[in-house]
Amino acid sequence: MRNASLSVGRFAAFAALLLIASACTSNGTSSELGSDAAQIAAERGLSDADIAAALKTYTPSGVIDEYIMFSSGGHGGQVFVFGIPSMRMLKSIAVFTPEPWQGWGYGDEHHKELFAAGAVDGEVLTWGDTHHPALSETNGDYDGEFLFINDKANARVALIDLRDFETKQILKNPLSINDHGGTFVTPDTEWVIEGGQYASPLAWDYAPLDNYSTQYRGMITFWKFDRAAGRIDPEASFGMELPPYWQDVCDSGKAVSKGWIFCNSFNVEMSTGLNPDDLENSEYFESGASAGENDYLHIIDLDAAVAVAAAGETVEVNGFPLITIDTAIANDLLYFTPEPKSPHGVDIAPRGDYIVVSGKLDPHVTIYSFAKIQEAIAAGSFDTDKYGIPLLDFDDVVEAQVEVGLGPLHTQFDDQGYAYTSLFLDSDVARWSLGSPYREDGWKLEGTVDIHYNVGHVVTAEGDTVSPDGKYLVSLNKWSLDRFFHPGPLYPQNFQLVDISKPGPDMQLLYDMPVANGEPHYAQIIKADKLQPMTVYPEVGWDPGSMAPKPGAPKIGSEGVTRNGNQVTIDMTLMRSHFTPERVTVTQGDHVTWNLTNVETSEDATHGFAIPGYNINLSLEPGETATIEFEAKNDGVFTYYCTEFCSALHLEMAGYFLVEPN
Ligand code: K7E
Ligand code: CUA
Secondary structure, three states: OOOOOOOOOHEEEEEEEEHHHHHHHOOOOOOHHHHHHHHHHHHHHOOHHHHHHHHOOOOOOOOOOEEEEEEEEEOOOEEEEEEEOOOOEEEEEEOOOOOOOEEEEEEEHHHHHHHHOOEEEEEEOOOOOOOEEHHHHHHHHEEEEEEEEEEHHHEEEEEEEEEOEEEEEEEEOOOOOEEEEEEOOOOOOOOOEEEEEEOOOOHOOOOEEEEEEEOOOEEEEEEEEEOOOOEEEEEEEEEEEEEOOOEEEEEEEHHHOOEEEEEEEOOOOOOOOOOOHHHHOOOOOHHHHHOOOOEEEEEEEHHHHHHHHHOOOOOOEEOOEEEOHHHHHHOOOEEEOOOOEEEEEEOOOOOOOOEEEEOOOOOEEEEHHHHHEEEEEEEEOOOOOOOEEEEEEEEEEEEEEEEEEOOOOEEEEOOOOOOEEEOOOOEEEEEEEEOOOOOOOOOOEEEEEEEEOOOOEEEEEEOOOOOOEEEEEEEEEOOOOOOOOOOOOOOOOEEEEEEEOOOOOOEEEEEEEEEOOOOOOEEEEEHHOOOOOOOOOOOOOOEEOOOEOOOOOOOOOEEEEEEEEEEEEEEEEEOOHHHHHOOOEEEOEEEEEEEEEEEOOOOOOHHHEEOOOOOEEEEEEEOOEEEEEEEEEEEEEEEEEEEEEOOOOOOOOOEEEEEOOO
């Protein structure tokens, strides 16, 4: 336990901090504020560092954060939105998993279409495992327009429109059943990258594990983004076949390396796991897939691959164009180079000149030079891997290695020429300096900061763009152990905010934020003023699916119930504090089409619409229209009501849905 009283020295430092703080405020005198605050600090046993951390993160009511962080939600299947530095959670954007507050996936026809597009052989999936969010970029910088996210479990990609923070598209990868190296975007978001993970037969097919080397494959998919349409265009997209090496994280080249894609891999051994019929000659993946000293960094010439795909030099797999390994070799699209033991992260430095790779079982980060890679390719004459893919010599392409600590995973950058690498085993974040042209005294460890515990990704402000801000780092920790009250045996994850503004070895841990609804992997932090979300939809009768007014959407005066045989159509409006109509009568077995418009134009005037017993639940934001369709299977009296406490007479915002027995 901490000492509950401040020492004299601490008190002096603390008083100085308060003077600084009070100089910035017009309320009260510094001595009044100082003595009150000093007493609080003493009573709570706060150290100088605690007080400094509090002053750096405290965000008064009504003050908006400087940065917004988009974090994956792991197997919660969503994307989380936080303010930085307050670490306040602002939203969990529903993506792959139904979410009742946003009325996501509880009857809305548009949501049914989205989920259907993400189905596997007709099986509609209701969860995902989101790993890597990617903000859209212009010239290598975040532009605040769109966000992409992958689903590792089922190899899907989703697109979120940042005008309303809603998911607009879900795509199932036609090649692979699972993915990991996605989503990453090219510097102008022409392409959204989705790399594979666990090799499997392409097209979600069957093949026995005995045929692993011939029938199991890795892949990378290049999804074409049509910014004007606000959608990925699957018709203009293509994939590339890769050996079954378990491709891992990818990153897109930028600046000098624009047009190139880098992915690592971690099962070049082609282990197929412990075989129950042959325990003697097989082993667990954990040893089998890490038996060798090296895996392969994949280096892909995307611009050349686009030309090859455009020329039709592809085969069709599950109706999707695929560049085969042989075509990739013949057209110089794909190269490998060794990377040390069980690599995980690959991250491109801000100028696009260096590629940073971390090996989980190697205490170094390995820095490859893009210029040296280009020289090695130009020089020709390569060894090849088992599949005939050119293998660049490690010594020809490596610029430096920096020993950072145990279990290095992922790296981000700042505006001072530093890089930050997560150390999973050491439970540290390492700061190290990049070499020329970033810093003259580069390629050395500067310092570490303890985190709690077992960090996966780290993220710095705009830290994977061509112009990182630095300033803040968030450590996305897997274990929280003793940090919080533990709500039963399933512990929250722990996000820790770190101040990285001061050069040199010191970084200050500022704040712990439990994450209680998923296990985030990667995150990105964007300046808040780059985002321009809507406050209300621009017109009453707005369809968030098409982001346009919907012709025929219910309006005031057009409400009613119409019947055509057993087809019943209800046109309903919502405003404070009633539905129109308030009574709807159908007959058991009728097919019901229910159109609803929230006709409000005031900020935050959201209404909900819930029908008990039918699993129907919508959230209608101001101006929004939606349609639900269902069979009135069960007779009874179903009391629909508004789920958002919208006014003093919100409880009266209700109606009767009467289903007469057939
Ligand atoms: Cu968890 Cu980027 Cu999927 Cu590492 S990944 S932690
Ligand atoms: Cu509308 Cu409560």
